[in-house]
Amino acid sequence: MARPRQADRGVNTAALQADAVQRRPGISTQRGKRAYRTFPTARHISHSHDSHRLVCFLKRSYIDFSIGAWKLSQLTCSFQVIDPHKGYTMKAPAFVLLSLMIASLAGNAGAQALEISGGTTPQKDVLEPRAAEILKATGVEIKVNGVGTGNGMVALVEGKVSVAAVGDTLADSIEAGKKAAKAANKDIKVPDNLVFTQIGKDELVVIVHKSNGVSALTKAQLKDMATGKITNWKEVGGADLPVKVVVTKAGMIPSLVFQKTIMDGAEYIKGTLEAQSPREVITWVSRTPGGFGPAADVHVKAGAGDSKTIDAPAMSRPLGLVTIGAPTGAAKKLADYLKVK
Helix, strand or coil, X not given: CCCCCCCCCCCCHHHHHHHHHHHCCCCCCCCCCCEEECCCCCCEEEEECCCCEEEEEECCEEEEEEECCCCHHXXXXXXXXXXXXXXXXXXXXXXXXXXXXXXXXXXXXXXXXXXXXXXXXXXXXXXXXXXXXXXXXXXXXXXXXXXXXXXXXXXXXXXXXXXXXXXXXXXXXXXXXXXXXXXXXCCCXXXXXXXXXXXXXXXXXXXXXXXXXXXXXXXXXXHHHHHCCCCEHHHHCCCCCECEEEEECCCCHHHHHXXXXXXXXXXXXXXXXXXXXXXXXXXXXXXXXXXXXXXXXXXXXXXXXXXXXXXXXXXXXXXXXXXXXXXXHHHHHHHHHHCCC
């Protein structure tokens, strides 16, 4: 009769697993990678991939069993339920074993995994908030790398992902990709058969530090501030404070949209602070009393920090998915499901 090594407070999982292995010397724990999963009725479930051994810790007892064959037609198994407080071993019904095995190993086994790289705005505004819904409706489990539209396009062209999430039109997303590649000293050739599927829309807003007394700026004022013609807030009705322009780095859409929509393609003033992400624009403006810049509305709503939104000309942009050629497989399921009707 096997006795667990800890009888009073909880279960020493490492000791119990080691004890279980000693009772079953034929079970290998060296080969294969051990993974851990959790489901509502259990604390931990671990299984060795090659031996299909499962140890399930249930509150103050655990079930240890081994499976002699993987195919259900050849399934043979034995298991024990051990109560660490009463200190004895007893038999348990076979259906318990099968239920636990299915709960542990099934998970999202039938789901198609799809890795996406691209902008943080489509990531935070559409893809991640709807991930569970997407999985349920399409069977596609998405993983999104929020690296910016430009870097997402580079990853797509380089074949690292089959889908890029972008925060602007196809033409501007391609331009963002070229700038991101140049910044990384890469030379990419953009395919001529890229396909864009719109999945949403986002507004860009202009933010300033919350202490700034200015509540509205015109397109002309914003352009002159961003290009360096206006260098002090007192020139637009504010305090005597130097203007500091804050935008996203090369290859990220917010700075490109602002440059195209507000600045008519003119260059930013030398010394412009380049944030590493759209979210970081909010961080830097919050730290800089004279700062201002374009920010994604979704990020501002998630947390404005010490910044505030002011009245400014509207800046909207489409959010989309880009593939090389028409999307297929999991990418097609995702695009068809999210496509703006």
